[in-house]
Amino acid sequence: MALERTLSIIKPDAVAKNVVGEIYSRFEKAGLKVAAARMKHLSRAEAEGFYAVHRERPFFNALVEFMISGPVMIQVLQGEGAVLKNRELMGATNPKDAAAGTIRADFADSIDANAVHGSDSLENAAIEVAYFFPATDVYTR
Numbered sequence: 001m002a003l004e005r006t007l008s009i010i011k012p013d014a015v016a017k018n019v020v021g022e023i024y025s026r027f028e029k030a031g032l033k034v035a036a037a038r039m040k041h042l043s044r045a046e047a048e049g050f051y052a053v054h055r056e057r058p059f060f061n062a063l064v065e066f067m068i069s070g071p072v073m074i075q076v077l078q079g080e081g082a083v084l085k086n087r088e089l090m091g092a093t094n095p096k097d098a099a100a101g102t103i104r105a106d107f108a109d110s111i112d113a114n115a116v117h118g119s120d121s122l123e124n125a126a127i128e129v130a131y132f133f134p135a136t137d138v139y140t141r
């Protein structure tokens with residue numbers, strides 16, 4: 001497996017629940033290293049731009065409203081097979097379908113307030129990392 005980087009966002013619901021540290025602990029225990037991080041209250045334009053691929057989906061406006069409802073914690077995770085590893089830690093999009101012990105099973109309330117975002121491919125990871133972090137702010141760990 002190759003060393004990869006992926007973009008992770010701890011969404012407003014999980015930040016409000018004060019479980020940022022618990023979620024970081026899961027990344028670390030799985031061998032993922034934090035290579036960049038920042039807390040940010042996204043503007044509407046930033047959230048719309050980030051989720052532009054979903055613009056035509058019926059849930060787009062609600063998703064944007066949710067993502068700007070409070071600050072989020074944004075991080076780049078680095079490690080062997082980081083994209084898939086993070087997706088496995090997150091669990092299914094709908095917490096009702098998420099496997100026991102995953103972040104969404106433990107901390108998410110609904111399909112829209114679902115605690116975390118994670119890039120779904122290596123190609124999207126590169127785009128999403130660059131959306132939030134200049135290359136000089138991402139550290140090799």
Ligand code: UDP
Pocket residue numbers: 059063092093111112113114116117118120
């Ligand atoms: N989402 C939603 N309703 C849906 C499907 C998705 O609110 O019916 C939101 C949810 O927050 C999800 C995000 O849109 O995390 C992006 O959807 P995607 O299918 O890419 O899921 P993910 O990659 O986050 O598991």
